[in-house]
Amino acid sequence: MAGLFSAASSSSNPTQGDLSKDVELKEPPKDSISDIAFSSAAELLAVSSWDSAVRIYEIDATGNSQGKAMYTHEGPVLSVAWSPDGTKIVSGGADKAARMVDLQANPNTPTQVAAHELPIKCVKMFTMNGTPMLATGSWDKTVKYWDLRQQQPVGTLPCQDRIYSMDIRDQLLVVGTADRYLNVVNLNDPLKFYKTMQSPLKWQTRVVSCFIDASGFAVGSIEGRCAIQYVEEKDSASNFSFKCHRQNDTSNRDIAKVYSVNDISFHPIHGTFSTAGSDGTFHFWDKDAKHRLKGYPEVGGTISATDFNRTGNIFAYAVSYDWTKGYAFNTPTYPNKIMLHPVQGDECKPRANPKKR
Incomplete structure (x- = not known):
């Protein structure tokens, strides 16, 4: 992409990022934004929200955006994802259903493709032996796998408790x-856990996100901490956790305000990652150098x-109430928007000569 989202030099302060060129997405949802996801095939952004709708936006090289399609659920939508080829969108919601649209056929008319006994918190699409598959994670404590040519799940994976992230x-x-x-699952053997552990973080898990090389994953929690976890035991020496999204109390140095880590997104080219939280900030990190970029x-x-686009030169983030303080704080004046941040210069590039693990 050229124009606003072309490469440019970063700010003179090596650790302070610049928001001055961020562009606001036009006509965002009217209610809280639950999830956003970029297509792997085009500059299209899917957005799910508590107003029971999924919206798809097209973004041009200058950062201009326009609505391309919209469809609805029968309740708040909690998750949205694209098919690997970028032609279909699937979403899951509080109506206990997953719905899918084909952008090339009828982008405004969804088809129900999955159901659970309780709300569906997470949806992800993948390919197994050349067949498009859907995984749905629910508060009914199960992951279900769906062959989109069939009405019934092809497999169910019981979990220990409600599924919060996947x-x-x-x-x-x-x-x-x-x-x-x-729970770590090898999709070559999807009906059993390859490995199960409890989070190295002491408080509730908010998000999990896989490394781009699939060797491990990051975990974010409500305590303002993030953990880096490798799958294989041989790499366990590289596991670590760190504090983020915390603010020191100006009146008392011994007190820190702690904020939830709401999302973690990995850069598709560099393998660096972002964290974003309830404190209203985001950060870019290099896990191999253990360094904030x-x-x-x-x-x-x-x-x-949050999410990066397919080339990693746009970072989208939703500024929206996350319900961490209950319904009373969701006021009519609370911001509800999506911003497009042009990734410039070395913002997301790994630190030079990182320590090899």
Whole structure:
């Protein structure tokens, strides 16, 4: 892409990021934004929200955006994902259903493709032996696998508790549940856990996100901490956790305000990653160098969801109420928008000569 989202030099401060060129997405949802996802095939962004709708936006080289399609659920939509080829969108919601649209056929008319006994919190699409597949994670404590040519699930994986977050990269599936359980699944053998552990973080899991090489995953929690976990025991010496999304109390140095890590997104080219939280900030990190690349000022509200586009030159973040303080704080004046941040210069590039693991 040329124009606004072309490469440019970063700010003079090596660790302070610049938000001045961020562009606001036009006509965002009217209610809280639960999830955002870029297509792997085009500059299209899918957005799910608590207003029971999924919206698809097209973004041009200058950062201009326009609505391309929209469809609805019968309740708040909690998750959205693209098929690997970028032609289909699937979403899951509080109506206990997953729905899918084909952008090339009828982008405004969804088809129900999955069902659970309780709300569907997570949806992810993948390919198994050349067949498009859907994985759905629900508060009914199960992951179900769906062959989209059939009405019934082809397999069910019982989990320990409600599913809060789920991610897939290649053959790696990671499921984060209530009570801090983390389940690692090899999709070549999808009906059993390859490994189960409890999170190294002491408080509730908010998000899990797979490395781009599928060798491990990152975990974010409500305590303002992030953990880096490798799948194989031989790499366990590289596991670590760190504090983020915390603010020191100006009146008392011994007190820190702790904020939830709401989302973690990996850069598709460099393998570096972002964290975003309830403190209204996002940061870019290099896990191999154990180094923060950039930190950004507060954006005026909590950040509920993030994603990089397919080339990694756009970072989208949703500024939207995340319900961490209950319904009383969701006021009519609370911001509800999606910003497009042009990734410039070395913002997301790994630190030079990182320590090899």
